[in-house]
Amino acid sequence: MALGLVLGALTIIPAVSASAGSMPGREPEAVRGRGFDHVAVLPALLPNSKENTSTIAQNNGTAPATIVMDIYTPAGVLIPSATVAYSNVPPGGTRVFAQALNSGLTPGFRGVGVISSDQPINALLVRDIESNVNFAKSYSIHNAYATGGTKVTLPYVANALNGLYNTRFAVANTGTTEACVTITYVFPGSSAAPVVDAGSGSLACSGGGYRIPVGGQIAFAPTAVDGAIPMPAATTNSLMAATLQTSSSTITVAVDAYLSGGLRKLASYDGFIVEPASASDLGTQISMPLAIKLDGFYTQYLLSNPNPTATTATITYVGNTGTYTVNLNIPANGTASHSVYEAAGGIPEGFVGAATITASQPIAAVLFRSKMTAPGSFVDEDLYTAVNGIPVNKATTTAKLPLIFRRAYQTGSFSGYNTWVSVSVADGGTANVTITAINDTSNTAPGCNAPGTYTTTKTINGSFIFYQNANVDTGLGASPPSCFWGGMTITSDRPIVVIANATNDLNRGDNDGLYNAFSN
Template identity: 40%
Template sequence: MLVACAGGLLSLSSGRATPPSGAENTAIVAQNLGPSASTIQMEYYDSDGELIPGVTRTETNVPAGGSRTFDQLTETGLPDGFQGIGVLNSDQPIGAVLQRRILDGAGNYSLGAILAPNSAWSSLAFPILLNNFSSDQYNSRFVVTNVGTTVACLRIRYAVTASLGTAPVGSSIVDAPSATSASCPVGYTLAAGAQLYFGDSDNAKPFLPQLAATQLAATVDVINVSSTNPIAGTADLFRSDGNRLLGSYSAFGISATNPATDDVGTDVVVPLAIKHRSGYYSVIGVQNLGASAADIRIRYLGATEGGIPVDTTVTLPNVNQAAFHSTYDESTPIPLDFVGYAVVSSSQPVAALLIRGKQTVYQSGLNEPIYTAVNGTPRENGATKASLPIIYRRFEKANASFIGWNSWIQVQVADGSTATVTLRFVGDPTAGCPVGPYTSTATVNGSKVFYMNADTDNGFPAGQSPVCFKGGAQITSNKPLIVISNMSTDTYIDGDGEALYEAIPGN
């Protein structure tokens, strides 16, 4: 989680042990977004907001666009079982991505990625949460951090979007306990600089009993709103039946006073959507954050692998709180082998979250441990510069038969037209790979994916693809863009070695 301005503070949640089984650790990858070389310093705080003394690391001379990794596993001053907050300070603007990694003793892996939010808010939206849902034991946890200087009193409002329990679909249930402290006569007490976990996880405040066996959306509101107690949040989605799938996302910030700056809108671009015979599918969770019920339209755009254009709109009628749509819903006319993106529109402001999963084959009902989440972006939030703190190419290959860590970058022109883009990659000199920088230009007609592992047309200059790469990337354009990136690895024996995150926008 992040509170970030130029040269300012970044605050992110850090490691803890939870399903899937194994030791959980995090790595925070910080990127210099400024025009000059920077110094970046990391400090750690516990969940109550208390500084952990003697555990500070400083990286100097980080070039513009470059990244450095702060790996909590190798921070010898952090105690085993540490759970808390990392704070980054810099003399240049910075952004960050948190990698969440769970590895068991047999070499099975789970990976999630979260873009550190660039602001904090008085209200947050979580479009998809899960509480022991279905026989596959889908679960979730979410964390809220007070990035201000005074106490925040929290109210959580849950909306049930699917139910195998007693709570009816469409019901709304409020969780706001009384008298949790002298500062909060109503609501959960969240001290300045502290964090609270909720949901299905050790040390988390559990979901209310009446929410058993449900899929949910949630809003978290600061009851005692002031400029000194804004909050930020993240969520993890996972299974507790042994399947290692894991998906992570940042909460959507909501601003009642300045909605043009927040993460929700009436015209939201979801840069990826898929319905494929190999088993890949996508789910879009939508949350109506307006004052009245509204139809929510999801327009799927792209083509089949056979080259047949697709332009199909699915309408979710009269959504009062939240709903979702899966491309594997056979009642809706999305053709098989569709690959593209989606636009979510409504008369009311909405948050839209993409989940991409994979079944063994089309409609088998058996999910493989491949699960990623990424936030949709209001079209007006598109920007002519996008920064990606962590990009890989053939990094840490176990041997010649592996491809190692790799990334792809999807560039979406916000208005769907054609743009000229410049890609610049700056390597991390501690990674043992060429550092560049590497710069190339390309034409993007609506949308384009650059696969770093490809031999050509991979975003690197023609004929100059490095043998391996780990570092940051920045994309500039003559038109506003919406950009997401993937990271994946085949290094581990089994599990979910893939994650998505959205780029940091700038102009």
């Protein structure tokens, strides 16, 4: 792939795949071609049954955009028949590229998608996996970001923990030269010595490290399923954090957490850039825009310290029932965690709010959200989502959300596809926000493709959640439409951190996907 001309806007997220069945899609318009200045690249991931991906692109520019998706094999070979494009996408507007509906891809395809546009873009990757046994679904959402790093940390990695909990992570080369990647696995509380994996044989560079060609990707998992590289045997039955380092080129990493049996849990998060410092995703004060212990819903935070010395961290939960603090010690190059169900902090049932993590050194934190059958039952349902914590100094006054639903495909007693949007004021104070939502006129949901722009204003104290399926405070204007499928832009007079969750009640399984808003 000739990516050298577009590195200023290059993004890579591991996954494009095509099988049978997918999330609802759009009919492609007859515009073909590439050569634009703004690009996002989306490579491939998780095994399991029938898997598909859909890419959602949002026009982040100031003029109507042409947005094109090209698809390549993992070796970087273009598949011309799979190119799909949309023209005249309004600023803030979105389009969906559903691989299951792409007639240029054969069932079982797994490769790399490249989104390009004549305007700046934001892009999401939605993964949809269907069980071959009971047809239950698993969903997850990844963000595509504009840059990679030479050092990336992953706060949560599992290799067949208790024979059940797993992660698979894909590493993509975002630079202009071959990447040579070394992975260091570390264990909670330094309970075991770090495990370093630099590859060997034909998989390794001459100086060590896994070889990744320009525009290429590799994946790591508990087993070699779907061409993944097995994690080292010394990491089996372990919960870990991992740090990936390359002295050449830059990389980006996407992680999927899943179960090897039973529940259909699937959650995704994106690797945290440690170096270069100018692009670092680490912070000494991190906003966690959701914390909950209500009706079986609960959150857990996983923290990673990629520094050579130990650090202390304090989690401050603030919500409807009060303020609660938890103190943690994180070893050098180590990991720590906290769940709202742990005794530390004394967080009561019924709590809904957000949290801030303050650390003595820059760290990374990822938020996991799950659901029990009942409060305190410790018997989980399928629901499983993850999202990255955001350093407070990276909070901005603008948030862009490419995927917003309201009652799409609603039928009978089923609400269909819906989202909620959580807005947290970075310093915990008060912010005045304006929300603009633009419907996607190309969507195929019945009664959902009428042109429409909806504006909402609201004053937020600390944090607030807009539920699109509600009748008030939907973020879709004073008179919300009966159906909406499009994008949203939030502007604020104070820095904010925003996440969104997409869900539906039409399918069995884990139907939720959580993602970070784009702050550009």
